[in-house]
Amino acid sequence: MAEVLVYVDHVDGAVRKPTLELLTLARRIGEPVAVALGNGAADTVAALAEHGAVKVLTDDASEYADYLVVPKVDALQAAVEAVSPAAVLVPSSAEGKEIAARLALRTGSGLITDAVDLEAGAEGPVATQSVFAASYTTKSQVTKGTPVITVKPNSAAVEAAPAAGAAEALSVTFSDKATGTKVTGRTPRESTGRPELTEAAIVVSGGRGVNGAENFALIEALADSLGAAVGASRAAVDAGWYPHTNQVGQTGKSVSPQLYIANGISGAIQHRAGMQTSKTIVAVNKDPEAPIFDLVDYGVVGDLFEVVPQLTEEVKNRKG
């Protein structure tokens, strides 16, 4: 059976959820072989084996942390040469897309980014994408080389599928371009204790209607009652009310949760681009004409300062 390379996104050995989703998709096309790089690479093996990796190629050279992107491209290229896979799957983070693109170019292969689904086809994998702010769905295929495909979070379910997960050292010779861009400092993001925005099953967002940084406490309280992540519109971020890392939309994160609750957000096309594929959409807005209401499964026309606290209270009561 053909092998499929899966690039592992992990933080010091803790595998992030989108990688486990990629293993589910990879198993539809062939046998997953994972590639884990950097500090803690060896610690990823157990989780990857649990979810279907027949083999895990690891390398923990310090170059991966000290220089931007290129060392990882060198490693993935070495893995492609060693395995001759049927496809390479990479999580669709900003960095993941850059790594995938350079790998594709080097190996003379076509690139598909931001797939939301993947199936085996007669002539290789068929990727589903959602384009023009999710107003169109396309199906695409790579026609040259080894398909390199990046996949968005929440595109497949995580499935337990115990496999051998044989760990093997990947031998990488870095190119002379590998050390071109130095990482001279790194400030890890502080954890809020809430789920990751892109991975969360429920996202509660606030926009300009929240009207002040201090009022975001209302949004956070609702999020916490539901075990949700907190999002924000660009208007709220630009006003300095909430961090840019929480921005949902074209120039922020793209989310696709089971439930998205938009509070005081009008629903501009650039915001929709980042949330339109959510399964269930709910909005609270005092303007009945707000475009967000065109998208909702359930909408409340009202003042969020009345509706949101009442909702939070009711959720807490029901959860008891």
Next chain:
Amino acid sequence: MSLRIVVTVKYVPDATGDRHFADDLTVDRDDVDGLLSELDEYAVEQALQIAEDADDAEVTVLTVGPEDAKDALRKALSMGADKAIHVEDDDLHGTDVMGTSLVLAKAIEKAGYDLVISGMASTDGTMGVVPALVAERLGVPQVTLLSEVSVEDGTVKGRRDGDAASEQLEASLPAVVSVTDQSGEARYPSFKGIMAAKKKPVESWDLSDLGIEAEEVGLEGAWTKVEAATERPARTAGTIVKDEGEGGKQLAEYLAGQKFI
């Protein structure tokens, strides 16, 4: 020594317009109004600021696109760029990212450069990979997705706010940079700028000027193929209630019915 900055800008269909696909499954660029991608305005802005801080610098804006793409160049020139290059060729229709990055890299080499500045992503394709591909092709460092950038003594420095961490980056010139919409508001063209832009030089190059064969680009040269494009069905109309004092409770009831609580 002068600092040669090339800014890559894309002419895109207006996102607030009705964007769709043409019969050959390429982006329809005829029926929708186009404009300079808003995200590339940030690249032009940073280029102008870097040029203002340098002793002697020249900012060239470069686009690959159809005839109308000249509008994007004019806008960038009216913001303050010095000159423009338009790569246009009928054989470019349907070119994918691999082809686009090839054309951009060849044009950048022909123009001569110390620093390339791009936007974080185009607002139509939104792949966000062209800068990395151009860096790979040119064989120079990529310093991408910066929310802060500066150039001093032949070194470019910047801050990249990633998912897990915020990173400080550094590379020697020549290099390829891309900037995000967090890098600072782009200036509006002044009346004087708009008038001056009319006299600034716009060069036109085609594929033969760049030594690129027609087969390397266009739909035929693409390494991927769109098999089908379907308009997403409009979401079925949802339930909308007006808050009469019980809106929060009604919403909770709905969420409970959907098993979210």
